Amino acid sequence: MQNQVISKKDLAGFVDELIKSKAAGEVIGIKTQGNKFNFGSLKSAAELRLDYDISLLPPKKYFFPQTETVLKYEAGANPRVEPVVEEKSMCIIGVHPFDIRGILLFDAVYGGNNPDPNYFLKRNNTVIIGVDCLKPNPKAFAASMGTAATDEGFDLMLTDIGDSYFVTVGTTKGENLLKKHAKAKDAKGGDLEKRDKARNDALKNYKVSLKMKPEEIPALLDANWESKVFHDKSETCFSCGSCVMVCPTCVCFDVQDDMALSLKGGERYRRWDGCMLTEFAKVASGENFREHKEQRFRHRMYRKGKYLVERYKYLGCVGCGRCATHCLAEIASPAETFNLIKEAK
Amino acid sequence: MVMQLTPKQSIHLPRIATVARVDTLSNREKVFEFRFDDGKELGQKPGQFVELSIFGVGEAPISVTSSPTQKGYFELAVRATGGVTNKLHTLEKGAKVGIRGPFGNGFPIETLKGKDILFVAGGIGLFPLRSLINYVLDNRKDFGEVTTLFGCRSPLERLFIGQLEEWNTCKDMSFLETVDTCQDDSWKGNVGVITTLFPKVHFNPVKTYAIVVGPPIMYRFVIAECIKKGLADDHIIMSLERRMKCGVGKCGHCQINGLYVCQEGPVFTYAQVKSLKEAV
Amino acid sequence: MKPRVAFFDFTGCEGCQLEVLNFNLEIVDLIGAVDIVEFREASSDHSEEYDIAFIEGSQTTQKDVERVQKIREKAGILVALGACSCTGGVNALKNRFPMEENLKVVYGDAAKYYTTIPTRPTSAYVKVDVHLHGCPPNRNEVISLVKCLLTGKKFELCHNPVCVECKLAENVCAFERGEFCLGPVTRGGCNAVCVTAGRKCWGCRAPVDEPNINSEKELLAKYGLTVDDVLNQFKLFNGALEVSK
Numbered sequence: 001m002q003n004q005v006i007s008k009k010d011l012a013g014f015v016d017e018l019i020k021s022k023a024a025g026e027v028i029g030i031k032t033q034g035n036k037f038n039f040g041s042l043k044s045a046a047e048l049r050l051d052y053d054i055s056l057l058p059p060k061k062y063f064f065p066q067t068e069t070v071l072k073y074e075a076g077a078n079p080r081v082e083p084v085v086e087e088k089s090m091c092i093i094g095v096h097p098f099d100i101r102g103i104l105l106f107d108a109v110y111g112g113n114n115p116d117p118n119y120f121l122k123r124n125n126t127v128i129i130g131v132d133c134l135k136p137n138p139k140a141f142a143a144s145m146g147t148a149a150t151d152e153g154f155d156l157m158l159t160d161i162g163d164s165y166f167v168t169v170g171t172t173k174g175e176n177l178l179k180k181h182a183k184a185k186d187a188k189g190g191d192l193e194k195r196d197k198a199r200n201d202a203l204k205n206y207k208v209s210l211k212m213k214p215e216e217i218p219a220l221l222d223a224n225w226e227s228k229v230f231h232d233k234s235e236t237c238f239s240c241g242s243c244v245m246v247c248p249t250c251v252c253f254d255v256q257d258d259m260a261l262s263l264k265g266g267e268r269y270r271r272w273d274g275c276m277l278t279e280f281a282k283v284a285s286g287e288n289f290r291e292h293k294e295q296r297f298r299h300r301m302y303r304k305g306k307y308l309v310e311r312y313k314y315l316g317c318v319g320c321g322r323c324a325t326h327c328l329a330e331i332a333s334p335a336e337t338f339n340l341i342k343e344a345k
Numbered sequence: 346m347v348m349q350l351t352p353k354q355s356i357h358l359p360r361i362a363t364v365a366r367v368d369t370l371s372n373r374e375k376v377f378e379f380r381f382d383d384g385k386e387l388g389q390k391p392g393q394f395v396e397l398s399i400f401g402v403g404e405a406p407i408s409v410t411s412s413p414t415q416k417g418y419f420e421l422a423v424r425a426t427g428g429v430t431n432k433l434h435t436l437e438k439g440a441k442v443g444i445r446g447p448f449g450n451g452f453p454i455e456t457l458k459g460k461d462i463l464f465v466a467g468g469i470g471l472f473p474l475r476s477l478i479n480y481v482l483d484n485r486k487d488f489g490e491v492t493t494l495f496g497c498r499s500p501l502e503r504l505f506i507g508q509l510e511e512w513n514t515c516k517d518m519s520f521l522e523t524v525d526t527c528q529d530d531s532w533k534g535n536v537g538v539i540t541t542l543f544p545k546v547h548f549n550p551v552k553t554y555a556i557v558v559g560p561p562i563m564y565r566f567v568i569a570e571c572i573k574k575g576l577a578d579d580h581i582i583m584s585l586e587r588r589m590k591c592g593v594g595k596c597g598h599c600q601i602n603g604l605y606v607c608q609e610g611p612v613f614t615y616a617q618v619k620s621l622k623e624a625v
Numbered sequence: 626m627k628p629r630v631a632f633f634d635f636t637g638c639e640g641c642q643l644e645v646l647n648f649n650l651e652i653v654d655l656i657g658a659v660d661i662v663e664f665r666e667a668s669s670d671h672s673e674e675y676d677i678a679f680i681e682g683s684q685t686t687q688k689d690v691e692r693v694q695k696i697r698e699k700a701g702i703l704v705a706l707g708a709c710s711c712t713g714g715v716n717a718l719k720n721r722f723p724m725e726e727n728l729k730v731v732y733g734d735a736a737k738y739y740t741t742i743p744t745r746p747t748s749a750y751v752k753v754d755v756h757l758h759g760c761p762p763n764r765n766e767v768i769s770l771v772k773c774l775l776t777g778k779k780f781e782l783c784h785n786p787v788c789v790e791c792k793l794a795e796n797v798c799a800f801e802r803g804e805f806c807l808g809p810v811t812r813g814g815c816n817a818v819c820v821t822a823g824r825k826c827w828g829c830r831a832p833v834d835e836p837n838i839n840s841e842k843e844l845l846a847k848y849g850l851t852v853d854d855v856l857n858q859f860k861l862f863n864g865a866l867e868v869s870k
Contacts (some may be wrong), residue, residue, distance in 0.1 A: 081353035114593035245792035252597030259401035261654035284427030307603035
């Protein structure tokens with residue numbers, strides 16, 4: 001597959017064409033929200049902002065909505081139950097490489113032995129047009145996590161090389177969309193170097209870094225279960241769940257029933273849940289297996305640094321900086337905790 | 346990554362089952378016999394659990410108490426503690442529920458074949474263990490010596506009393522029972538916590554597996570007794586309780602360290618549990 | 626038989642009852658599911674027979690206390706509806722001043738005809754089975770409680786701080802907008818309605834089970850506020866609660 005170059009003007013044309021033709025379903029992209037950025041439905045290419053740092057919520061919300069009905073039932077003497085699975089085609093424009101890594105983890109979690117149709121009937125019909133993050137968030141540390149770039153998980157990947165975007169083609173689906181709807185040209189000698197230079201320069205813009213190789217985190221955690229860092233850091237935790245709600249690798253959910261007032265039937269839905277919330281590990285008998293905020297804080301750090309990567313091969317933290325940005329107590333950054341543990345040794 | 350799926354494969358979709366029989370076990374526990382409306386078997390292994398749905402209330406993980414050797418139906422013994430289980434206790438014969446599963450690994454039957462077995466059940470820990478005890482009794486020739494210890498808080502909390510009497514007189518298995526305390530003289534048997542039964546049992550630790558199920562506090566003391574008797578860590582097998590919400594390794598609620606109880610558990614060896622800081 | 630529901634109003638703005646009336650189409654379903662036997666804002670019916678009593682407003686006179694105690698005797702389930710009943714709410718602001726002064730300011734020369742007592746939550750006088758927090762309470766939570774009462778399911782209050790719903794709603798954090806917000810220590814269940822509307826959380830739904838008050842004080846201090854500012858903010862809705870002391 002031949003990589004391409006597209007002028008900024010022609011990229012806008014491509015986006016408008018995708019919106020108009022609905023060739024890849026609903027077009028979603030990065031827009032401003034207040035003084036922040038977030039993913040939303042695009043009405044025109046003019047709304048699209050590819051020079052952003054992070055979105056408020058990661059793009060996982062399109063495959064794994066905040067609240068999602070999964071069953072409908074009629075109650076009573078002869079209950080009838082049927083699955084509710086929303087199927088959707090979309091094209092998401094402007095996904096950063098670290099967020100793509102988050103999606104790859106999601107694919108592994110929601111696939112596996114018990115694949116989840118609610119996830120895959122949205123995910124399978126999604127075109128991902130990524131964009132390299134050249135202006136990272138001040139709390140981000142993707143460079144040192146090795147997640148600032150990715151060679152998988154996208155159909156097309158854009159890199160700002162000045163007047164135009166370098167387009168790394170990831171799939172035939174992406175290539176065909178480009179051929180049919182965009183005025184792009186084959187990349188020529190020098191273009192690839194421009195892309196790589198842009199990517200390399202961006203690495204220098206990361207202000208926070210993990211002071212070890214990411215592969216070393218599991219062993220570091222293995223040796224430091226009793227570390228005082230977990231206690232000290234969690235002292236100011238609000239147990240507010242912000243860190244887990246905004247995380248591109250937090251996959252957990254709660255399941256609840258909602259019965260209609262007529263009592264004739266209702267719905268079962270799932271909603272984002274997270275291990276930093278007080279009730280997460282509580283069982284019906286009242287026992288709470290992670291009663292203290294220190295236990296919850298440690299569990300989250302182990303999930304980010306060890307459990308997920310050991311189970312699914314993809315890192316449980318992609319260094320996007322969202323948790324650190326949203327945490328009012330300023331304790332959520334995994335890099336900071338891992339660094340502190342290492343320094344304390 | 347493309348995974349071709351249809352809505353019918355929903356991980357949340359239960360099968361409808363009907364309550365065929367309800368028996369009261371004590372003031373807080375009942376046992377329910379279920380039959381699937383499509384006539385199929387549950388196909389569980391002893392030690393596995395199901396997700397029980399009561400539509401409008403929710404879902405709860407419940408271990409299966411009947412042995413797969415009993416065909417045509419399965420039983421769930423349930424203490425009324427949460428929303429779903431309290432509602433279940435109000436259901437009568439003919440009521441319909443949803444069932445997903447069976448889930449989890451179950452007890453390692455192949456490992457246990459030809460071995461001596463020491464069952465240790467505390468309180469409602471008897472519910473999951475009963476599936477294996479009955480399985481072993483129904484396939485008696487496949488196993489060596491079998492001993493069962495059962496302890497509960499008071500004579501009023503004894504469960505499956507008819508079955509306990511059967512086990513007490515059954516020649517295929519030695520059976521010892523105790524209650525923690527008894528205020529009156531209604532109880533003629535042993536009094537004291539379950540570990541007080543240990544001096545009364547003798548087994549060859551090399552060819553014996555202990556299978557222990559009970560409340561979290563019981564594990565620490567029973568495991569110590571097992572080790573004192575010379576059992577190796579991987580010969581002590583236990584079943585752990587967590588909040589298995591989805592049953593299929595997605596929702597994250599049942600994690601013990603890096604393991605999902607609904608996937609790698611609920612049955613673990615003490616050798617595994619020892620390396621898990623969050624287990625007991 | 627359908628459960629009989631009664632609404633009783635005490636000291637408050639009656640906005641909680643108004644919120645119930647605002648259910649739109651769901652009010653029709655609600656009327657189908659329960660018998661509303663007492664609801665001053667919507668009906669002239671009166672009844673002495675009821676299963677579920679919703680208490681709106683706080684008790685600010687000795688007569689109020691006796692009345693709520695009588696209601697408690699008759700009600701199978703007693704629900705504190707809204708901030709005034711749950712925590713004392715805005716009414717508890719008067720607790721900062723001597724009661725005689727309050728009477729004088731409000732009634733002037735007529736003060737001698739009135740009495741008043743410090744505002745306390747309804748639970749200070751009678752056993753409250755369910756607290757439906759908020760100023761006003763969240764209508765979905767009210768409906769959800771009724772559903773639970775009808776189905777026998779246990780009603781669970783939201784245990785999470787407002788931040789959870791605020792993140793789910795994709796709001797820009799109020800702190801990021803330069804506001805100081807009580808969301809991190811306040812019980813959710815409101816869908817973060819105030820922050821979503823561009824405001825901040827004032828804590829009308831009372832603190833979560835384990836509020837990290839020290840951390841909130843540190844946080845507000847970081848935003849240049851004094852301990853008094855912080856306490857004043859807490860006390861707007863939670864003046865009668867221990868946590869704001």
